[in-house]
Amino acid sequence: MYSNVVVPRHWTRLSCLCRSLTSLEGQKVPQTAKSSDGISPPPRIRRGPTDILQALAATVGTDPTAAHYKYHDDPYLIPLSNFRKRAYALSAEAGRKAAAWIRDEHADLFTTREWDPPNKAKTPYFNADPHIKAFEPKPIYNDESKVTEADLQYAIKNALIEDSTKVFQLLGGVEGVNDELKLQFLQLLCFYNEKEPDSMEWLEERWFAANTRDRQATTWRVGGLAEKIFQSLEPKTSEAYCAIIQGMAKYYQAERAHMLASEAIEKGLQLSTSVYNSLLACVGFLREGTQMRIEALKSTLAQMNEQGISPNSETLSACLKSISAWGGGKALQQVALQVVAEFRKLGIEPGLAAYYYLLCVFCKERGPRYDLLSTMINDLEKKQSLVATEPADTNFFITAMGVCSDHLQNMDLAERLHNLLMKDDNYKLVGDAYKESIFYRHYVTVTCRLAPFEKTVEILDTLIPNVYVPEPSVMEEIIKTLEVGGAGDRLAQAWSQLVVFGHARRARLVERLLDAMCNTYQGQDEEIKAKMRSAATDILNFGIMSEEQEETKELRTPGQKLSASALCNIVDMCSDAKDKADPGWQTVNAALQKLGREEAAGVPAKPQVLADVAQKAVAIGQPAIAAAAVTYLAECGFEEAMSASVQVLSTMLNRPESEVEALLGQQHSSLTGALHPSAMAIAEAYSIAKTGAPVQRESSSSSSDSDSESSDDE
Amino acid sequence: MNTSIIKLVQHSLGVSGVLGQCSPALASQLHTSAPLCRVVSGKYRITKKRDKPLTYEMANPPHYIAHRKSWNSWNTSNLKDGLRRSETALEDEFIRRFMTGTWHGLVCSEIIVKRQFNHIRVAGIIRRAVSPTKMYFLLGYTEELLSNWLQCPVTLELQTVDSFKDVVFKYI
Numbered sequence: 085m086y087s088n089v090v091v092p093r094h095w096t097r098l099s100c101l102c103r104s105l106t107s108l109e110g111q112k113v114p115q116t117a118k119s120s121d122g123i124s125p126p127p128r129i130r131r132g133p134t135d136i137l138q139a140l141a142a143t144v145g146t147d148p149t150a151a152h153y154k155y156h157d158d159p160y161l162i163p164l165s166n167f168r169k170r171a172y173a174l175s176a177e178a179g180r181k182a183a184a185w186i187r188d189e190h191a192d193l194f195t196t197r198e199w200d201p202p203n204k205a206k207t208p209y210f211n212a213d214p215h216i217k218a219f220e221p222k223p224i225y226n227d228e229s230k231v232t233e234a235d236l237q238y239a240i241k242n243a244l245i246e247d248s249t250k251v252f253q254l255l256g257g258v259e260g261v262n263d264e265l266k267l268q269f270l271q272l273l274c275f276y277n278e279k280e281p282d283s284m285e286w287l288e289e290r291w292f293a294a295n296t297r298d299r300q301a302t303t304w305r306v307g308g309l310a311e312k313i314f315q316s317l318e319p320k321t322s323e324a325y326c327a328i329i330q331g332m333a334k335y336y337q338a339e340r341a342h343m344l345a346s347e348a349i350e351k352g353l354q355l356s357t358s359v360y361n362s363l364l365a366c367v368g369f370l371r372e373g374t375q376m377r378i379e380a381l382k383s384t385l386a387q388m389n390e391q392g393i394s395p396n397s398e399t400l401s402a403c404l405k406s407i408s409a410w411g412g413g414k415a416l417q418q419v420a421l422q423v424v425a426e427f428r429k430l431g432i433e434p435g436l437a438a439y440y441y442l443l444c445v446f447c448k449e450r451g452p453r454y455d456l457l458s459t460m461i462n463d464l465e466k467k468q469s470l471v472a473t474e475p476a477d478t479n480f481f482i483t484a485m486g487v488c489s490d491h492l493q494n495m496d497l498a499e500r501l502h503n504l505l506m507k508d509d510n511y512k513l514v515g516d517a518y519k520e521s522i523f524y525r526h527y528v529t530v531t532c533r534l535a536p537f538e539k540t541v542e543i544l545d546t547l548i549p550n551v552y553v554p555e556p557s558v559m560e561e562i563i564k565t566l567e568v569g570g571a572g573d574r575l576a577q578a579w580s581q582l583v584v585f586g587h588a589r590r591a592r593l594v595e596r597l598l599d600a601m602c603n604t605y606q607g608q609d610e611e612i613k614a615k616m617r618s619a620a621t622d623i624l625n626f627g628i629m630s631e632e633q634e635e636t637k638e639l640r641t642p643g644q645k646l647s648a649s650a651l652c653n654i655v656d657m658c659s660d661a662k663d664k665a666d667p668g669w670q671t672v673n674a675a676l677q678k679l680g681r682e683e684a685a686g687v688p689a690k691p692q693v694l695a696d697v698a699q700k701a702v703a704i705g706q707p708a709i710a711a712a713a714v715t716y717l718a719e720c721g722f723e724e725a726m727s728a729s730v731q732v733l734s735t736m737l738n739r740p741e742s743e744v745e746a747l748l749g750q751q752h753s754s755l756t757g758a759l760h761p762s763a764m765a766i767a768e769a770y771s772i773a774k775t776g777a778p779v780q781r782e783s784s785s786s787s788s789d790s791d792s793e794s795s796d797d798e
Numbered sequence: 799m800n801t802s803i804i805k806l807v808q809h810s811l812g813v814s815g816v817l818g819q820c821s822p823a824l825a826s827q828l829h830t831s832a833p834l835c836r837v838v839s840g841k842y843r844i845t846k847k848r849d850k851p852l853t854y855e856m857a858n859p860p861h862y863i864a865h866r867k868s869w870n871s872w873n874t875s876n877l878k879d880g881l882r883r884s885e886t887a888l889e890d891e892f893i894r895r896f897m898t899g900t901w902h903g904l905v906c907s908e909i910i911v912k913r914q915f916n917h918i919r920v921a922g923i924i925r926r927a928v929s930p931t932k933m934y935f936l937l938g939y940t941e942e943l944l945s946n947w948l949q950c951p952v953t954l955e956l957q958t959v960d961s962f963k964d965v966v967f968k969y970i
Binding site: 156158159160161163168171172173175176177178179180181182183184186187194197198199211212213214216219220 | 881882885916926930931932933934936937938939940941943945946948949950954956957958
């Protein structure tokens with residue numbers, strides 16, 4: 085563009101421009117340099133191949149209303165419970181694994197390289213672009229294959245442990261390979277402990293198996309190939325020592341690692357910082373007892389100093405890792421603080437991993453509170469960006485949130501921590517899906533307990549269900565919060581959430597929900613009341629349905645049944661109907677029948693509710709329901725049964741209570757036939773309640789039978 | 799049109815004999831089959847009972863492409879100087895057969911193959927006849943195997959419907 089303007093006139097200018105252009109390419113233009121026409125283009129910034137994509141991606145925030153991108157965007161395929169989330173993710177990965185198995189099993193079919201030109205003709209263009217290394221056909225090695233050192237180099241470079249071992253043997257073992265390659269191979273073996281690593285591809289499986297992965301035990305393969313290769317190396321260079329020591333230390337062969345280290349020092353070989361880091365991380369395996377271990381740690385650090393090796397931030401986290409693994413206590417906390425202060429003096433600030441270990445040392449479940457976290461968050465908020473350098477970095481956020489919710493119980497800190505995680509690109513530090521859900525479990529718990537109601541509801545609405553699905557314990561917290569907030573419609577919704585999340589069979593949770601609904605029922609709008617009633621009806625029907633299912637399928641673990649109090653709550657809510665034809669009465673009837681058949685555990689906590697319901701039912705013209713309620717009360721032996729039966733009967737017969745009492749005092753047989761069957765049932769209940777007769781009495785069993793059908797056959 | 803005539807002239811002169819061999823772009827200019835099948839290709843015969851179900855895509859004959867319906871393969875191979883023409887066509891057919899075979903009896907629509915850069919997106923409508931878990935298995939399997947076979951990233955973009963009836967546009 086410039087040249088078009090300039091060329092025709094001044095050759096001097098052109099040469100000047102050419103110079104500036106060439107230097108632009110080399111990024112050497114100082115800002116102050118001005119071309120003679122007063123235009124100074126800014127220096128060129130070199131961009132990576134994905135820089136534009138990253139810039140574009142930065143403009144798009146995460147959408148909490150959408151499912152995670154690993155799930156397919158279709159209503160049928162979006163998971164809504166924790167179980168489904170895990171099942172779907174693992175299924176997709178199982179499918180991918182099956183495909184990978186087929187590829188490996190029939191590797192002879194996957195040998196073409198799409199990007200090669202057709203018929204391997206020498207055309208100026210490649211057939212397809214770009215070349216993707218991961219999809220390249222992999223070389224197959226067996227006993228007959230002819231291999232060269234290049235093959236070994238390839239296998240080592242791609243971290244193919246089994247292939248490289250095979251090639252190494254084919255090349256003639258320790259004698260057949262040159263020292264440099266042997267050293268590389270040794271480094272590979274030491275890093276992975278001669279085991280094929282879990283592929284980075286199978287993320288979900290790693291998440292699923294994460295609990296068994298991270299244990300501290302001596303897993304180093306004694307007398308394996310790595311040690312043989314190390315023995316064969318002559319002279320043993322410091323690189324060889326570094327490799328084998330780090331391998332041993334990584335897999336907790338602590339004694340020998342330290343022995344080899346001192347051997348190397350005796351020989352006058354230079355060890356690296358990372359060797360000392362790995363030695364420090366396993367120093368606790370050398371000694372027993374806190375004091376001895378602290379001394380060992382200190383002596384290793386002193387040794388490091390003698391050797392003139394400068395520590396780095398990983399040294400700090402290695403020290404703290406060791407300390408945190410030795411338990412708690414004042415002494416260790418003291419040492420941890422000393423170490424951090426010492427490293428601060430050297431200009432090494434603790435990273436996320438170091439913070440994580442510090443939290444582990446200080447913030448124990450039981451014990452005095454230490455507010456380390458606020459200073460940590462202050463510090464982290466000041467940082468430009470958080471970069472993950474160690475695997476333990478991803479533990480920081482969940483641990484910190486756990487400290488917020490259990491140890492410090494501080495909503496402010498939790499909020500700040502969450503904001504920190506959401507800032508920029510920090511979300512990648514949350515770890516895998518398992519850690520993510522633990523993080524949100526703590527966050528939601530602390531929010532429910534401490535945040536104001538509106539704030540809580542807002543957070544719940546954004547997080548649930550796509551980002552996080554609450555576990556039963558958290559769900560209980562949420563219900564408690566909603567109850568305190570008096571949010572009736574949300575409680576009614578909570579039931580459908582319980583169904584969707586797969587918690588609907590947990591009787592305790594459902595009982596808790598019914599309790600909360602019952603407590604907030606009064607004082608709601610009519611519309612919301614109707615919603616709550618229908619939710620209660622739904623709960624009852626769901627219980628009946630799942631029981632039927634259990635009977636037909638004979639499940640091994642039968643679900644728990646709702647307690648009598650919970651059923652009473654249902655009765656209480658559903659009986660709030662003005663109309664005889666209201667469907668609520670059917671629910672009441674069904675619930676009372678369930679109670680009468682003694683299908684519910686325990687006895688109601690609030691018997692007065694049933695007495696009220698009986699009164700209401702008879703007033704509205706549902707004598708059968710009233711009779712069922714009163715009979716149940718009498719059978720359970722509640723005091724309310726007597727007064728309730730008298731009241732109900734007086735309403736039913738439209739006589740004053742005293743007259744009814746006199747009537748009830750008559751001979752039992754004289755009443756038979758004179759009264760309506762429901763009234764008769766109530767009279768029966770009265771006599772049970774009055775004489776305090778046990779439930780096993782003949783008449784009671786017949787009356788309970790009649791309740792379950794109708795009150796006609798008495 | 800003009801260019802292809804020139805190419806034909808060149809061919810008859812024997813100038814491009816060598817050229818035509820080494821460049822597939824020149825060799826594929828002449829088409830002979832499409833006009834012959836103009837009357838029947840891409841159209842469905844009406845049955846006696848008028849009970850043959852057609853999807854929207856099937857109900858519209860080929861001359862409605864770009865008017866009422868869209869292409870089933872999206873790529874730039876057939877533009878001028880496009881790369882990998884025959885390979886693209888063959889791969890698309892492979893993807894279609896692979897999909898209908900792997901998602902056996904589940905695919906309710908044509909398989910749409912969209913290529914952007916080196917990324918292949920495969921779209922289709924699937925019946926909800928198997929559980930979501932199994933669908934996810936097939937999803938993972940198809941994506942992984944196809945991307946290994948075609949050696950580029952392959953993404954499935956599926957939609958599900960309750961039954962085949964949901965995609966029936968009319969009966970003929």
